[in-house]
Amino acid sequence: AGLERMLSVLQGVDSVWETDEFVELLAAASRLTGVAHGADPRTDVSLRILADHARSTTFLISDGVFPSNEARGYVLRRILRRAVRHAFLLGVDEPVMAGMVDAVVEVMGPDYPELVRDHAYVRDVVAREELRFRETLRTGQNILDQHLARLEAGEALPGEIAFQLHDTYGFPLELTAEIAAERGVAVDTEGFAAAMAAQQERAKAARRVATGADEGPWAELLDEFGETDFIGRDEVSGTGRVLWVGEAGVVLDRTPFYAESGGQVGDTGVIRTDTGEVRVVDTRYAAPGLHLHVVEPIEGSIEVGQLAVATIDAERRAAIRRNHTATHILHWALREVLGDHVKQQGSYVGPDRLRFDFSHFEALTPDQIEAVEDLANREILDNAPVRHFETTMERARELGAIAFFGDKYGDIVRVLEAGRHSVELCGGTHVRALGDIGLLHIVSEGSIGSNIRRVEAVTGLESLAVLRRAEGLVARAAEAVGVPPDELVEGIEKRLAEAKAVRAELEQLKRQLAAAQAPRLAAEAVDGVVVARVDELDRDGLRELAVSVRDQPGVRAVVLGAALEGGGVALVSAVTPDSGLDAGELIAEAKKTVGGGGRPAPDLAVAGGRDPERLDEALDQARAAAGLTR
Structure with a gap:
């Protein structure tokens, strides 16, 4: 009958949702979402899913299951994501599942102490998974909504679209089907399965091409001789009989060569017979249980039926x-x-x-x-x-x-x-x-x-x-700085401080030089407006110079541009309060020309750009914006 149904009877209520445990969890869901339970049947469903799935999620993670795309982890991910989606349907933009975990632990922790022990860990896992899925949900739902809106009445959502959402955006098929069902639309699951199968077949074909698995009579060899006898756990060399020789490699009946599997790479080494020798550059499974020695061109000849001595690279192994x-x-x-x-x-x-x-x-x-x-x-x-x-x-x-x-x-x-x-x-x-x-x-x-x-x-x-490479780098760095290796950190800090002081002094000199240019630039004003290119300064120096020029007698507006030393462009515009001009408008077109942007301001505007080659063109646009012609 089910424990919770029995509990409903014992507590004298009509539904499991009215048992004491779920009453508290539903109250927590209502508090976190701001939606009252019992106000609307549709929102009640979402609140109940939140409560139930929060409980399942908390116990699963505490038991060691982790959200993933495989096996139990995928079941957990589906449960958690379904809960998040129903929070989304309730209009909740902020994460709620961590709060639901808190509620589950508060309600059930006294009887399940492992929940209290794992509380922080479970909360962290759930919070991270929810944040990631909310991004997926927004992107995937927007795309799904667009496709659903284009469908005619009674038309199913094509399986290719469902697969694209799954494969490209990580949007689960189950979620696509659930959202579509809410709109009265079916999903072509057969088309989805076909698209999935096609992708898997493409992947298998690519693997077969990469490993040469389509070449060679592997099935016949297995039927006649059985699986390769692997002797390489205890031996680095051994004798075997040649069963097959081809462009793909050599097959022996027994070998010390380990075939790539379980993350371990295949062995390399040498195979010798009385008539030839060949270097083995890799060992793979041509088919399950059948070792294929991938070889370089054979020196001499190796024939089927010959006895061969197979020796692996022991140091490499x-x-x-x-x-x-x-x-x-x-x-x-x-x-x-x-x-x-x-x-x-x-x-x-x-x-x-x-x-x-x-x-x-x-x-x-x-x-x-x-x-x-x-x-x-x-x-x-x-x-x-x-x-x-x-x-x-x-x-x-x-x-x-x-x-x-x-x-x-x-x-x-x-x-x-x-x-x-x-x-x-x-x-x-x-x-x-x-x-x-x-x-x-x-x-x-x-x-x-x-x-x-x-x-x-x-x-x-x-x-x-x-370790030796690290020691070598330390020694070279110490030599470059001019200190013993043990004093490298202090030496670098000292050199950095010296370089910082020199840069500050250089910037100060540049600004002093720029300030000295202000009267000269002001003298070039046309109708009280200065537009000029000054390439010697950085962005901050250009800004200070523009302000200095603006404050000169007879100047009401200034626009300065610079091609920066590290690449890019800086534009600065400054106007006086009574100029009747807007600093942002003066460089509005100019900043677009140099491929940049910046926040407009009426009295002082600074913009950056990527294209210094068009700086002169941009300054001409600023002149035009100020009512000047060159």
Whole structure:
């Protein structure tokens, strides 16, 4: 029957909306929106959606779900965005969901202490998601309104339009359908699905072209010989039989070469037979389970059926191992510092660096980056052993292994225990002990999408290289400033202060020189109006000179222009109170000519522009505006 329906009976009310919990949440929704519950059936629906969805959103985020475009995160995003849209329908321009979270925590926190614990975090996530979606909502709804207005009676909204809103503007199909339904308009969902399928097929075709997946008899090879036997977890060299040779590469029945997957790049190295040798520049999956060695032109010949010795670049693989295991330690450290909402969203593991994408709602502070680095490196220095083994999915769950929601796993999975804290499913290659990773150093952190952050890091010898480059830059900078490296900051500050003092002195001299020009420029006045080009000054100096010229006897208006040293144009117009002229009007056309603008003012107007080549033309326009002819 449902808990809330049972509660309605126990409390003697006719609806779940009249139970004590929802009465308080609806009151909060009314307070935040300024719309009374019970005044209008249509607004009641929106208020109830706000109350219900705020409760769902609060619990989901507290349980570790994060707004995203996949799996549970997408369900949460849809719930949250539907609530925001109904606040929008109620005419509320200001964010309301953070306030609704407060109400949920106040009502339900005593019985669910985790809500109180996570209150600030949930509030922050909801507030950020609402702000972003309100921008999407305004843009998408305006475009949708335009298309709906063009439809004839009974005509459905074309699926291509719905897909464009989804693909270009991030406007969900469900929201498009809901808005259209409110206007009595259907959405061509089949057309939407067709447009989506076409886009996916274009993407697949592009991937096939990039990987060469359309070439070669992969299905036949798999049917006859089965999947490639990968021996590269324990060996860097091994013997295999050549199954296929073509322009796309070479296929062996067994190989130590790791095929690119799970973010880890493919191995490189050499394949040799009695009659030829070839350099492997990449290793990919030609088809699931079938390793394709992408090769340079063959020296000699390699024939199907020959035995071949396949040897990977062991030094490169060792660097890849370090970086791959480091991503797992980094994941653990990020979750420790930022919270359990952090989930891996993608990665790149190469020999030179690692990249790790994860769910988080704001930029990491320098202190947080430092804390993650410290935690990860302490774990690495502990030098705990790394275990990489196959087990059942059930046993992996018992061990607490982190899996990616939505990914498909078989009954047998590969688990990585990286030290004492990190346990995840992973099929890549890894070090034997954490100390093998060496120093882990984060080199950058930034956003790559809504609620998705990216860190890049280096390990081992690359960390040493980064340190040496940094030391080299410090040494060169110290030499340029003329101080020891340890005194670089103080030396730079001293030089900057000296440069600032020199610039100030130079500007003062320029202004004194400009002031001395005022009488000369005033002497050139025609009918009390001065229009001149003065290129030696910056914008502030030009303004001061214009005021100085205006204040000279016999001058009632002045317009000065300058081509600025750093590029661009400055125009200044100044008039006396009894001139009968408007400073803004004098340069109204001139500022357009030089490609700029500025706020008009009747007594003193300043404008900027981008086109110094048309400055003389602009000054002629100012003369005409003042009633002068050249």
